Amino acid sequence: MDVYRSARDMALAERPDHPVYCFHKGVLEADARAFRTMFPGKTAYAVKTNGEPFVLQTLAGLGYDCFDVASPAEFEAVRAVAPRAEMLYMHPVKAQSDIRLALETFRIRVLAVDHEDEAAKILRIVRALDLDPTEITLSVRIATKGHAAYELSKKFGAAPGHAVELLQRIHKLGFQCGICFHVGSQIEDPDTYERAIASAAWVRSRAGVPLAGLDVGGGFPAVYGADPRKRGNGMPTLPALMEQIRSDIAEWGFDDVPLVAEPGRVVVAHCLSLVVRVLLKKGRRLYINDGIWASLSDSWTGKLTLPARHIPDPARRRRTGNPNTLVAYKVCGATCDSVDILSRPFWLPETVDTGDWIEIGHIGAYSLALRTHFNGFYPDRVVEVTTAFEEGGEVFGTASVETMGE
Numbered sequence: 001m002d003v004y005r006s007a008r009d010m011a012l013a014e015r016p017d018h019p020v021y022c023f024h025k026g027v028l029e030a031d032a033r034a035f036r037t038m039f040p041g042k043t044a045y046a047v048k049t050n051g052e053p054f055v056l057q058t059l060a061g062l063g064y065d066c067f068d069v070a071s072p073a074e075f076e077a078v079r080a081v082a083p084r085a086e087m088l089y090m091h092p093v094k095a096q097s098d099i100r101l102a103l104e105t106f107r108i109r110v111l112a113v114d115h116e117d118e119a120a121k122i123l124r125i126v127r128a129l130d131l132d133p134t135e136i137t138l139s140v141r142i143a144t145k146g147h148a149a150y151e152l153s154k155k156f157g158a159a160p161g162h163a164v165e166l167l168q169r170i171h172k173l174g175f176q177c178g179i180c181f182h183v184g185s186q187i188e189d190p191d192t193y194e195r196a197i198a199s200a201a202w203v204r205s206r207a208g209v210p211l212a213g214l215d216v217g218g219g220f221p222a223v224y225g226a227d228p229r230k231r232g233n234g235m236p237t238l239p240a241l242m243e244q245i246r247s248d249i250a251e252w253g254f255d256d257v258p259l260v261a262e263p264g265r266v267v268v269a270h271c272l273s274l275v276v277r278v279l280l281k282k283g284r285r286l287y288i289n290d291g292i293w294a295s296l297s298d299s300w301t302g303k304l305t306l307p308a309r310h311i312p313d314p315a316r317r318r319r320t321g322n323p324n325t326l327v328a329y330k331v332c333g334a335t336c337d338s339v340d341i342l343s344r345p346f347w348l349p350e351t352v353d354t355g356d357w358i359e360i361g362h363i364g365a366y367s368l369a370l371r372t373h374f375n376g377f378y379p380d381r382v383v384e385v386t387t388a389f390e391e392g393g394e395v396f397g398t399a400s401v402e403t404m405g406e
């Protein structure tokens, strides 16, 4: 990987016409260490958030030895960098061939379920492989309610009464029993975990089976850009949230149960920034070389406020406007699709023009992982940048603030 001191240095040296991801390795190390130190249990990084080898390698280098995986490609990605790491197969609905591969080849021993037919599917394969069910934990995913940028209970999760029956059935089949939940990504309500933990406690007390583990999933919010004209959403800091989770765990009687978390976003959000180029400025519209089909779909659907920095092209001699005046630009993505217009504006200096670059910060989560090949565009260049985004010079604007009218 090529190494630069700052994204600006990279942009001026390479004059890239295609998006470039800037990997801030030290930031990943600091954030990953901080999470593991704060969480009172085992940390299983959610590979789906960013499963690039350079990310997994960095985590493995820090001693991360447990990963939340969702597919054979993720099993392989983990195995390639951390051959002895434990994997938790926390996708509640799985293909039979993938379950077999997980159990037989990858020796995965913790799997999520939210329906009896999924448990039956797993049991058939366990019997066919002549495995001992007591060595396998089926973790019942319970549905939760809360506010998050991404709600994830619409699709998965058993209602509490159903979860009780499921746990009893799993216990009878001879498996170990776990409870898991996922409160949604980027939670927006600090009481979300407490509600989910309380619900898990209710399920546990009704089910009356021994519990091998409680997995509180992901959802831990990353800090993104802030719109100075709006009041914050009152989210506590990560240390405060962890303190709250600790006390909820004690209050609801889970002190005696091994705990797991599956953080994704909060670990990797800050470790990448993205340098995009303005292909054309048309009045208050900027046409850029990335968009919702490449790196920016998460900020689009999750309505995230990303910090941004203008990198003017020194080759442009004449500029109009005031560099200190921020204006809202409607941002159009690189593809031919009219859906590929960001739902929120970029606030950037009036002087931004065709050929300039914009460094968008905190793009490490659900960016590379969600890229498509639509229209033949597929950003894939990654360089290492040794200065963290915040320290790379003044942040001029935000890359998405609020809905902008036509």
Ligand SMILES: Cc1ncc(COP(=O)(O)O)c(C=O)c1O
Pocket: 046, 048, 049, 068, 090, 091, 152, 182, 184, 185, 186, 217, 218, 219, 220, 262, 263, 264, 265, 266, 365
């Ligand atoms: C089962 C599961 N665990 C963990 C995560 C990671 O969540 P986050 O990135 O909000 O930490 C996800 C994300 O969708 C998930 O589906």
